[in-house]
Amino acid sequence: MVTEYLPSVRSASVGVWVGVGSRDEGPTVAGAAHFLEHLLFKSTPTRTAVDIAQAVDAVGGELNAFTAKEHTCYYAHVLDNDLELAVDLVSDVVLNGRCAIDDVEVERDVVLEEIAMRDDDPEDALADQFLSAVFGDHPVGRPVIGSVQSVSEMTRAQLHSFHQRRYTPERMVVAVAGNIDHDEVVALVRQHFGPRLVRGNRAVPPRKGAGRVTGKPRxxxxxxxxxxxxxxxxxxxxxxxxxxxxxxxxxxxxxxxxxxxxxxxxxxxxxxxxxxxxxxxxxxxxxxxxxxxxxxxxxxxxxxxxxxxxxxxxxxxxxxxxxxxxxxxxxxxxxxxxxxxxxxxxxxxxxxxxxxxxxxxxxxxxxxxxxxxxxxxxxxxxxxxxxxxxxxxxxxxxxxxxxxxxxxxxxxx
The missing domain is CATH 3.30.830.10 (Metalloenzyme, LuxS/M16 peptidase-like)
Incomplete structure (x- = not known):
């Protein structure tokens, strides 16, 4: 956990950073990290998608996420008085998103629409093609969003397994900035992560390496x-x-x-x-x-x-x-x-x-x-x-x- 106190603002921003991104997928599940990011907002054991949306709108806040090659971030931006709600919502989505079969089918169509929108934007489409040209078959050369084929064929079981295996506290950083108190944030995170926090578990160290990229750029x-x-x-x-x-x-x-x-x-x-x-x-x-x-x-x-x-x-x-x-x-x-x-x-x-x-x-x-x-x-x-x-x-x-x-x-x- 890391926090930064900003006494001059009246807001708080909460982010759960998961050290999992598109490069952690196999080719057959390309786009799984991004698909899962969409899916976790659909429902939890105690909230529907409408419940989640209404809770955020009721305090004028923002709740969203983004997926990159090496990480996924779920975040909320709220008034400082609504810090507890923000921690509750973000942790509930990240830890307890249900990956329900009906939600998978609905969100599959949304992701396919997003791919179509990317393809209609030459700059966005070309950025993905460029990384593929530079890195070839290396995982960072694959689009974060996946392909029409991989998203169309991905199953609920694959997404649920990806969530359960990859989204563990050892791979997460909770970052909070704003008009907040560090000790209060720690207490809230302990409360909402609860039994997921296993004493003695060590954080997964940062990614490193020498870049084993083979083949010439094309x-x-x-x-x-x-x-x-x-x-x-x-x-x-x-x-x-x-x-x-x-x-x-x-x-x-x-x-x-x-x-x-x-x-x-x-x-x-x-x-x-x-x-x-x-x-x-x-x-x-x-x-x-x-x-x-x-x-x-x-x-x-x-x-x-x-x-x-x-x-x-x-x-x-x-x-x-x-x-x-x-x-x-x-x-x-x-x-x-x-x-x-x-x-x-x-x-x-x-x-x-x-x-x-x-x-x-x-x-x-x-x-x-x-x-x-x-x-x-x-x-x-x-x-x-x-x-x-x-x-x-x-x-x-x-x-x-x-x-x-x-x-x-x-x-x-």
Missing amino acids: LTLANRDAEQTHVYLGVRTPGRHWKHRWALTVLNTALGGGLSSRLFQQVRESRGLAYSVYSSQDMFSDTGALSVYAACLPERFAEVARVTADVLQDVARDGIAESECRIAKGSLRGGLVLGLEDSSSRMNRIGRGELNYAEHRSIDRTLQELDEVTLDEVNAVARRLLGKTYGAAVLGPYSSKKSLPQQLRAMTG
Whole structure:
């Protein structure tokens, strides 16, 4: 358990973080963690879905969840006076969700609708295709949401077994932030987790590893008659335990993380080739990816690919400038602090930190680690990563890979 007292707010955010995500599924039950996240809100032994919804609405609160590659989080955001209700509701859903057969069938249709909605959004659909192109058969390369086939064929028994085997207190972190008292929170959690808390059981340690990803990244193409061409391209990186992870974050910000970044300036501001262009990171326990996304008119795709390739090659060869490093660090510093001005973001920070690192990382410590990043370190990371073979995913009106820009095909081997 981890808490953070925020005397200046009148709210409380409660999160139960479960160290189980889509990478923990077998291929035949792809999407089980996400399906289960939906299902647990449908009913518990003492509450129906309507009861749960009315309890939250009656206090003007929020109750929700999200599933990622390596964890699932169930959370509530309420007034500080309603802390006990929030702990009660979240723990009841996480521990006691029934996985009733009728609920499985209803929620199956909801998840299939969500997959259809994802497929209708080119950026979301392509993000999943990109990770598959970069990681291949590795579990982090599979979509969190699963596939139409896997969700359609999943049984109540499989979901119930996944819940019972995986959702144990040793894999959970309870994080609470807001106008709260630590001892009161501990007492509430003891009360609502009750007999599930077995004395002597040790927490499952944070995930670690060296990223056993086999095979080369590849280029994938989704032929769609769309108004725009969408492209993701990027390289594999070490995971979140890498000692140079902050240098990588600075590099990402300088490349495409803001209005002054290289890609934004070169692709959008100077040439007007695309409205949307940015870079981003995916960081897992044992591996990761640094990627670039752009969307443009099909007739401009060749030029976007050329400019993007030039930017990446220039940074790989010559690095970024001192001014770019300084601006990127300032952007990260401000974004980190400004993004922690409410209890929900604080809860997310401390919960994720405890689950991923088994320790509380203060904001001051994080800012110090960021300040210690040097230009030489950032440029060494750029030389190491940006010269590797790229993976890429393209969505647009193209019948074959041969019709894609030569620069893109060259970068992807």
